[in-house]
Amino acid sequence: MWTIPTFFTLLRLFMTPFILVELARGHYIAGGWMFGGAAFTDIIDGGLARRFGAESKFGQYLDPIADKLLLTSVYIGLALGGAIPKWVMAVVLGRDVWILALAGIAFLFTSFRNLKPSLWGKLSTFAQIMAAVAVMGARAYNYNGFSVIGEWLIGAVVVLAVISAADYGWRGISYLRAGRGR
Numbered sequence: 810m811w812t813i814p815t816f817f818t819l820l821r822l823f824m825t826p827f828i829l830v831e832l833a834r835g836h837y838i839a840g841g842w843m844f845g846g847a848a849f850t851d852i853i854d855g856g857l858a859r860r861f862g863a864e865s866k867f868g869q870y871l872d873p874i875a876d877k878l879l880l881t882s883v884y885i886g887l888a889l890g891g892a893i894p895k896w897v898m899a900v901v902l903g904r905d906v907w908i909l910a911l912a913g914i915a916f917l918f919t920s921f922r923n924l925k926p927s928l929w930g931k932l933s934t935f936a937q938i939m940a941a942v943a944v945m946g947a948r949a950y951n952y953n954g955f956s957v958i959g960e961w962l963i964g965a966v967v968v969l970a971v972i973s974a975a976d977y978g979w980r981g982i983s984y985l986r987a988g989r990g991r
Contacts (some may be wrong), residue, residue, distance in 0.1 A: 825864035832886025
């Protein structure tokens, strides 16, 4: 359970509330660099775990939770800081709550345990990361080019969040209809 990769995952979790506070206060340079540092811990923990065979069951569960909490906190911080509309944050959070609800239903009522992200889910997460970086960059450095890119990416975040939420819902319904429940 206590491996070096898990330490880096826990470090990411520890950094998350500080990033949220910095972004909510409108400190986009500090928040952005801290977000970059937290993202780097994600690269380190995965690389170390694979390279040295230091994977643990605890780490396998904790890593995606840390990733999701980090990205969710970034969107909450950006919304509280006025960098993005609150409704965008609500769409991102709504998607995550929907996916958690579907996973909970799957765990409670089916034997399905192979919860892996879909292509739409990966695209949605990638767009969320890129949009957050663009928005932080635009606010931190007052650069209009980042603002335009950020606006386009925020549009992509909303569209991909809706598509991926629908995709996960459809996949769940298809699984149940195929009679693969308990």
